[in-house]
Amino acid sequence: MPDTASPDITRPDPTRPDPARRSAQPSGGAILAVEDLTVAFGGLKALDGVSLSIAAGEITGLIGPNGSGKSTLVNTVSGQLPVRGGRIRLHGGDVTGRRPDRIVRAGMARTYQIPRVPPTLTVEEVLSVPLLYAGRDRHRLPGLGDAAAIAAFCGLGPLFRRHCGDLSVTDLRRLEIARALACAPDLLLLDEAMAGLSHEDSVEVMGLIRNVHEQGISIVIIEHLMRVITTLCHRVVVLNNGRLLAEGAPATVLADQAVREAYLGKGFAS
Numbered sequence: 001m002p003d004t005a006s007p008d009i010t011r012p013d014p015t016r017p018d019p020a021r022r023s024a025q026p027s028g029g030a031i032l033a034v035e036d037l038t039v040a041f042g043g044l045k046a047l048d049g050v051s052l053s054i055a056a057g058e059i060t061g062l063i064g065p066n067g068s069g070k071s072t073l074v075n076t077v078s079g080q081l082p083v084r085g086g087r088i089r090l091h092g093g094d095v096t097g098r099r100p101d102r103i104v105r106a107g108m109a110r111t112y113q114i115p116r117v118p119p120t121l122t123v124e125e126v127l128s129v130p131l132l133y134a135g136r137d138r139h140r141l142p143g144l145g146d147a148a149a150i151a152a153f154c155g156l157g158p159l160f161r162r163h164c165g166d167l168s169v170t171d172l173r174r175l176e177i178a179r180a181l182a183c184a185p186d187l188l189l190l191d192e193a194m195a196g197l198s199h200e201d202s203v204e205v206m207g208l209i210r211n212v213h214e215q216g217i218s219i220v221i222i223e224h225l226m227r228v229i230t231t232l233c234h235r236v237v238v239l240n241n242g243r244l245l246a247e248g249a250p251a252t253v254l255a256d257q258a259v260r261e262a263y264l265g266k267g268f269a270s
């Protein structure tokens, strides 16, 4: 989804520790890997031979300028867009071209930048659907085996029986995460979970994302706000024009000249 807001790449939050230096959960191998992935809309290659891997146990930031291919990557690995070339592996198994529900069953869930929930359904009803149909062991995540527990974990306990049409933007963001948690994922893809939130609300949602990570869930987060990336992420992957531009620790990647030029343009990045 195009977003015309300028990223604050020039202003990483210096008061926050670099999470790459915090003791992260022990990471295993790659939980998700794409190899030479190409996705096209007619003649436009939105992803052009991208190869990258997402480490198990980490929070990975997926960044890049508007139109660089971030949403296309998330939409493709979650089974919503066809692949023109390349491979997608989840837990080492080939999931290229699999249906979205099969990919959820294989352990990957996602949220959407614009939450779409029927306004007349309650929070409880919305969470009941993936609990019934996601096809994963709902008790895989200890203490998050039913709708009430998931709602409480996401700060939606008092709103459990309220209609979604009555929820605030921040609570709808929480509900997106809760709905994905109800799929009991090993890997959660968050598409701009903080978009449109105030600073205070985004800090709260960042706290929720940390709590989700502490449940042992690996996370990929698309985000334009660099303070979110530097605060939360162990590693960052940068796309530009449908290609992999850089990857590594947030502080290193955000200081990279090519990354700064991709965001700010040549002549403004030095």
Ligand SMILES: Nc1ncnc2c1ncn2[C@@H]1O[C@H](COP(=O)(O)OP(=O)(O)OP(=O)(O)O)[C@@H](O)[C@H]1O
Binding pocket: 001, 002, 003, 041, 044, 046, 064, 065, 066, 067, 068, 069, 070, 071, 072, 073
């Ligand atoms: N459904 C579509 N039909 C045609 N072109 C598309 C479609 N979706 C994306 N594109 C194009 O593919 C390219 C990558 O878009 P994508 O939305 O993946 O970028 P992005 O990095 O997520 O951008 P943003 O930060 O603005 O959300 C862009 O040139 C975009 O215009």
